[in-house]
Amino acid sequence: DADVTQTPRNRITKTGKRIMLECSQTKGHDRMYWYRQDPGLGLRLIYYSFDVKDINKGEISDGYSVSRQAQAKFSLSLESAIPNQTALYFCATSVLRDKGYNEQFFGPGTRLTVL
Amino acid sequence: QKEVEQNSGPLSVPEGAIASLNCTYSDRGSQSFFWYRQYSGKSPELIMSIYSNGDKEDGRFTAQLNKASQYVSLLIRDSQPSDSATYLCAVLISGGYNKLIFGAGTRLAVHP
Numbered sequence: 741d742a743d744v745t746q747t748p749r750n751r752i753t754k755t756g757k758r759i760m761l762e763c764s765q766t767k768g769h770d771r772m773y774w775y776r777q778d779p780g781l782g783l784r785l786i787y788y789s790f791d792v793k794d795i796n797k798g799e800i801s802d803g804y805s806v807s808r809q810a811q812a813k814f815s816l817s818l819e820s821a822i823p824n825q826t827a828l829y830f831c832a833t834s835v836l837r838d839k840g841y842n843e844q845f846f847g848p849g850t851r852l853t854v855l
Numbered sequence: 856q857k858e859v860e861q862n863s864g865p866l867s868v869p870e871g872a873i874a875s876l877n878c879t880y881s882d883r884g885s886q887s888f889f890w891y892r893q894y895s896g897k898s899p900e901l902i903m904s905i906y907s908n909g910d911k912e913d914g915r916f917t918a919q920l921n922k923a924s925q926y927v928s929l930l931i932r933d934s935q936p937s938d939s940a941t942y943l944c945a946v947l948i949s950g951g952y953n954k955l956i957f958g959a960g961t962r963l964a965v966h967p
Binding site: 780781782783784785788798828830841842843844845846847848849851 | 863887889896897898899900901904906943945947954955957958959960
């Protein structure tokens with residue numbers, strides 16, 4: 741089945757460490773997203789990419805960077821992790837349809853804890 | 856003002872009842888609206904999309920859209936305990952790069 745996968749699923753790290761979260765998809769979608777979810781705050785967009793050469797900041801990009809290595813791969817890096825980056829991180833994909841429809845499909849998530 | 860607002864709940868309904876979940880949004884130009892279901896610790900799952908004013912039915916789910924009132928709702932008929940989850944409303948914001956803005960979600964609890 742066409743799918744969105746994320747690795748790792750869980751990660752505990754220490755303040756100041758560099759962390760990379762990876763996302764791969766077999767849906768053939770050109771658009772990929774990274775979100776974080778915190779209790780009571782819903783999903784917030786970190787970065788998004790509409791193709792390999794098009795990467796854009798979302799509403800909370802400070803402290804994060806991304807790399808779109810291929811159409812199917814989109815990685816999120818925390819250059820120097822801090823405790824308030826402890827959250828659930830989701831990758832999502834979509835394909836542009838008529839009239840701007842943008843149904844997004846989510847990966848299983850990565851639970852990141854920064855001590 | 857938040858761009859997409861939902862009552863956080865919990866909304867508690869008995870098994871077999873109709874659950875009504877509501878969402879308001881601020882961008883009058885928005886054209887696409889989505890409902891996601893999220894079980895605790897799991898990823899959001901798309902359950903309904905609606906693009907035109909009126910009702911859209913899919914099984915036990917009905918989405919309702921009123922663009923003049925900037926209001927979208929989700930009705931779940933014959934609610935089951937397995938429907939207990941957080942329901943996220945998402946709105947595609949118009950202009951520039953199309954971005955999906957999520958509400959914080961409404962937690963639904965269906966009790967036997």
